[in-house]
Amino acid sequence: MVTLKELSTRPEPLTGGHRMCPGCGAPIIVRQVLLAAKDPVVVVSATGCLEVSTTIFPFTAWKVPFLHNAFENSAATASGVEAAYHSLKRQGRFDKNIQIVAFGGDGGTYDIGFQSLSGAMERGHDLLYVCYNNEAYMNTGVQRSGATPKGATTTTAPAGKVSQGKLQWRKDLTEIMVAHELPYVAQATTGNWADLTKKAEKAFATRGPKFINVLQPCRLGWGYRPEDTAVLGRLAFETCFWPIYEVENGVYKVTKPRDKKPVAEFLKTQERFRHLFKPGNEQLLADIQQGVDAHWAKLLAKEAMTAGVKK
Amino acid sequence: MSQQKKPGWKELAIGDILPAGTAEKFETGDWRSERPTWHPERCIHCLFCWVNCPDTSIIVENGKMTGIDMKHCKGCGICAKECPVKPDKAITMGPER
Amino acid sequence: MAKFVAKTGNEAMAEAMRQINPDVVAAYPITPATEVVMIFAKYVADGLVNTEYVPVESEHSAMSACVGASAAGGRVMTGTSSQGLVYMYEILPIASALRLPIVMCEVNRAISGPINIHCDHSDTMAARDFGWIQIFSENSQEAYDSLIQAVRIAENHDVLLPTMVTTDGFIISHCLDKIEVLDDKDITAFIGKDRKPNNSLLDLDKPTTLGSIDLQDYYFEHRVQVAEAIKNSKKTIIEVANEFAKKFGRQYGLIEEYKLADADYAIVALGSTCGTAKVVIDELRAKGIKAGLLKIRVYRPFPAEEIAQALSKIKNVAVLDRADGWAGQGGPAYAEIKAALYKSKTPPKMINFVYGLGGREIDKDQLAHVYDCLKNIEQQPDVQYLGVRE
Missing domain, CATH: 3.40.50.920 (Rossmann fold)
Incomplete structure (x- = not known):
C-alpha cells in the first residue's frame, strides 16, 4: 500500500487551470486513480464534464498522453490504443510498459457507452475503465441517466406536483461488469483516497480488463456545498447507498461501515432529494431504504457465497 | 483585439493537438469567493488536502506541504474540510479579499 | 514476382491488406464486405501479418478503435459497407479532424430502408462530406491498386486524412476477375515499412492531448486545415499514382x-x-x-x-x-x-x-x-x- 508521501513524489497527471466546478469530485478521482500507477499512463476520455472542462483549446490540464474521441466510445477507443500498443510492442517498435485508462461519466458508461464498454471488456483488452459516476448527465445540465437513483430529481425526470423524480431503481452496472467475468471489478467513492488508490493499484497490477465505478458527488447536480465532496462520498458508503467493494476473479470483498446509517442521512444532505422529505413522500423514502437494504443484503450474501472460491 | 493574437490555421499544429499541461497557464484563482489560509505551525503534513484537491493546488515538496497555489485554487474548501488537525485546522476558509 | 491470379474484389482487397500488413485492424461483419476482414482474420490467425485484429462489437466501435489505434501511431485499416458505414458516420469526421490516416475498404451497398444488401452508392455518397478521401474502383484490379496507393496518400504528411477505397457490392466484391498481384517486397517498399507519425499517444517523452474541445476561437481554424488538406491531397494522389505507374505499369488519375x-x-x-x-x-x-x-x-x-x-x-x-x-x-x-x-x-x-x-x-x-x-x-x-x- 502506497503512502501519501510516496504518492506526492509521483509525476502529477493533471494540472490546475482546468474549468471543472469548484469542489468537483471528478478531478479528485482522476488524480487518485492515475497517481496509483507505477507505469506511465495513457488516458482516453469520453465526452463529458471531465473532457470538456480539462481540454478547452489551447489549454489542456492533462500532463499524460490524452485522447478524446466521442461520447459513447471511450472503451472502444481505448481498446484501439491497446491494440496498437500490443502490436507495436510485439513488433519491437515500442519497448515500455504503459497503463491504459479510460474515463467516462455515468451517461457515457451506463447509457450511451454501454455497448462499447461491454464489447471492450468482453474482448479482454488490458485496460482500466473508470466510471466517474455522478448519477446524471451533469455536463448537459443534470438530466436523468441509467445511474440516477430512485427519487432523485433531474431536469428530465423532475419532481413535480404529481411525480417525485426518477421512478426507477438505478442500473447496477458494477454487477453487470462482474457478469462479464472480469479479473477485477470495484466500487469506490470520493472521500476515501486510501481505498480508491489501493483499488487502482490492484487494477494496474492485474492484466486484462478492469472496471472501477466511483461515486462522484456533483455539487451542481446534487445540490450541496462544494467542500462536502469527500464527506458525501463517505456518507454514501456509511449509509450503504453506495457500497464500496471489490470483486477479484469473482470473489467479493465488501467494506462494511462501522454502523450502517439510515439512508435518509445521506439523502437529506442534497437538494436533489429534498422533495422526498415533504409530507406525503414517507412511503417513497421507505421504499428507497428498503431498496438499499435489499441491495446491501444481496451483496453480503454474494460475499459469503464466494468466500471459499479460489481467486 | 485579443482575437488577432491567436494563431491562424497556418500556424496551428494540425489536428487539434496540444502539448501536455498547458492549462497551467490558465488561472482560475479569480473564481474564488472563499479563500483558504494555511497555518504551517498547525500542519502535520498528512497531505489529505493534497490528495483531495480537485485543482492540484496544494503545493508539496519532498513529502511536505509548502503552500497553496492561489493562481489555480478555486476556493472549494475541500482541503479545509478534510484537514484532520484539531481543535484548530491547519487550513481555514475565509472570504476572498 | 508479380503474378496474375483470379480474385474477387473482396479477395483482392484482403490480399492488398495482407501485403500492407497494418499494425491494427478493427472491423465488424457486414454483407457484402465481411469477406475482406474474414479472409484477413485468417491471415492473422496464420501469423502471416503483424496485425492486432480487434473483432469489435459494432462498426461504431470499429471506427472508434481505429481512431484510438491510429492516434497511438499505428497503421490502421478497417472494412465495412452500407449500414456499417452509416453507423460509423459519427466518428468519420473525428478521424479526419484528428488527421488520422486510417484506410478503409468500403463495399458500396444500398442503405436501408427498406433493407437491401446489393450495390448502389448511397452509403459512400452520404459519407462524402466527412473529410475522407474517397476512391471508387471499376474492378478488382483497381481496388487492389488503389488500396495500396491509399496508404501512401493517407499517411503523406501534407495530407494526413483517412481514405476509403470502394468497390461495388457483389458486382466487384463477389465476382472473380483476373488481377495482377504485386510482389510483397515491392509493396512494402512502395508504402514504407512502418507509418511515421508526427506525434503519437505512445510518445511518452512528448505527451500530447488529442481531441480537445475547440470553441468559437479555434474550431474554424482546425476545420480550414482539413479543407486545405483535402484540397492539397489532389497533388499527392496524382504523385502517388504516377509513382505507382512508373513502378508497376498501371496509370491512374483523379x-x-x-x-x-x-x-x-x-x-x-x-x-x-x-x-x-x-x-x-x-x-x-x-x-x-x-x-x-x-x-x-x-x-x-x-x-x-x-x-x-x-x-x-x-x-x-x-x-x-x-x-x-x-x-x-x-x-x-x-x-x-x-x-x-x-x-x-x-x-x-x-x-x-x-x-x-x-x-x-x-x-x-x-x-x-x-x-x-x-x-x-x-x-x-x-x-x-x-x-x-x-
Whole structure:
C-alpha cells in the first residue's frame, strides 16, 4: 500500500487551470486513480464534464498522453490504443510498459457507452475503465441517466406536483461488469483516497480488463456545498447507498461501515432529494431504504457465497 | 483585439493537438469567493488536502506541504474540510479579499 | 514476382491488406464486405501479418478503435459497407479532424430502408462530406491498386486524412476477375515499412492531448486545415499514382477519360458501371456514333477543374448517379458536376440518370439507351430514373 508521501513524489497527471466546478469530485478521482500507477499512463476520455472542462483549446490540464474521441466510445477507443500498443510492442517498435485508462461519466458508461464498454471488456483488452459516476448527465445540465437513483430529481425526470423524480431503481452496472467475468471489478467513492488508490493499484497490477465505478458527488447536480465532496462520498458508503467493494476473479470483498446509517442521512444532505422529505413522500423514502437494504443484503450474501472460491 | 493574437490555421499544429499541461497557464484563482489560509505551525503534513484537491493546488515538496497555489485554487474548501488537525485546522476558509 | 491470379474484389482487397500488413485492424461483419476482414482474420490467425485484429462489437466501435489505434501511431485499416458505414458516420469526421490516416475498404451497398444488401452508392455518397478521401474502383484490379496507393496518400504528411477505397457490392466484391498481384517486397517498399507519425499517444517523452474541445476561437481554424488538406491531397494522389505507374505499369488519375476527346455524347459514371459503358462505347463507335466516358475515380477531393476541363468540348453529357441526392434535383454527382461547370465558358448540355438503386441491374441496352437520349437531349427531362418501373 502506497503512502501519501510516496504518492506526492509521483509525476502529477493533471494540472490546475482546468474549468471543472469548484469542489468537483471528478478531478479528485482522476488524480487518485492515475497517481496509483507505477507505469506511465495513457488516458482516453469520453465526452463529458471531465473532457470538456480539462481540454478547452489551447489549454489542456492533462500532463499524460490524452485522447478524446466521442461520447459513447471511450472503451472502444481505448481498446484501439491497446491494440496498437500490443502490436507495436510485439513488433519491437515500442519497448515500455504503459497503463491504459479510460474515463467516462455515468451517461457515457451506463447509457450511451454501454455497448462499447461491454464489447471492450468482453474482448479482454488490458485496460482500466473508470466510471466517474455522478448519477446524471451533469455536463448537459443534470438530466436523468441509467445511474440516477430512485427519487432523485433531474431536469428530465423532475419532481413535480404529481411525480417525485426518477421512478426507477438505478442500473447496477458494477454487477453487470462482474457478469462479464472480469479479473477485477470495484466500487469506490470520493472521500476515501486510501481505498480508491489501493483499488487502482490492484487494477494496474492485474492484466486484462478492469472496471472501477466511483461515486462522484456533483455539487451542481446534487445540490450541496462544494467542500462536502469527500464527506458525501463517505456518507454514501456509511449509509450503504453506495457500497464500496471489490470483486477479484469473482470473489467479493465488501467494506462494511462501522454502523450502517439510515439512508435518509445521506439523502437529506442534497437538494436533489429534498422533495422526498415533504409530507406525503414517507412511503417513497421507505421504499428507497428498503431498496438499499435489499441491495446491501444481496451483496453480503454474494460475499459469503464466494468466500471459499479460489481467486 | 485579443482575437488577432491567436494563431491562424497556418500556424496551428494540425489536428487539434496540444502539448501536455498547458492549462497551467490558465488561472482560475479569480473564481474564488472563499479563500483558504494555511497555518504551517498547525500542519502535520498528512497531505489529505493534497490528495483531495480537485485543482492540484496544494503545493508539496519532498513529502511536505509548502503552500497553496492561489493562481489555480478555486476556493472549494475541500482541503479545509478534510484537514484532520484539531481543535484548530491547519487550513481555514475565509472570504476572498 | 508479380503474378496474375483470379480474385474477387473482396479477395483482392484482403490480399492488398495482407501485403500492407497494418499494425491494427478493427472491423465488424457486414454483407457484402465481411469477406475482406474474414479472409484477413485468417491471415492473422496464420501469423502471416503483424496485425492486432480487434473483432469489435459494432462498426461504431470499429471506427472508434481505429481512431484510438491510429492516434497511438499505428497503421490502421478497417472494412465495412452500407449500414456499417452509416453507423460509423459519427466518428468519420473525428478521424479526419484528428488527421488520422486510417484506410478503409468500403463495399458500396444500398442503405436501408427498406433493407437491401446489393450495390448502389448511397452509403459512400452520404459519407462524402466527412473529410475522407474517397476512391471508387471499376474492378478488382483497381481496388487492389488503389488500396495500396491509399496508404501512401493517407499517411503523406501534407495530407494526413483517412481514405476509403470502394468497390461495388457483389458486382466487384463477389465476382472473380483476373488481377495482377504485386510482389510483397515491392509493396512494402512502395508504402514504407512502418507509418511515421508526427506525434503519437505512445510518445511518452512528448505527451500530447488529442481531441480537445475547440470553441468559437479555434474550431474554424482546425476545420480550414482539413479543407486545405483535402484540397492539397489532389497533388499527392496524382504523385502517388504516377509513382505507382512508373513502378508497376498501371496509370491512374483523379478521373479517367475513355474515348472522350472527340466524343459528341458522353456519360459520366463511377465504379463498375464504367466497365459496361466502355463496351457500349466500343459498339457505338463501330456504328459511327462518337460516344465517350468520363470516369470519376476520386470523388473526394472532388476533381471539379479536371471534370470541367474534360467536359468542356463535349456537346451532350449524361451524368449517371447510383444514388439519389434526396434533394429533388437528381443525384449527388450531377449536382456537383453542374456546380463544377458553372464557370465554364462552354458548358455542355447535361442531364441526369439515377440508376441501379438497391442493385437494380444496369446493362448494355440501358446504357445504349442513355446515349440515345443524348441525341435529343432537348426533349429529355433534367433527371430521370433509369430502369425503374412506373
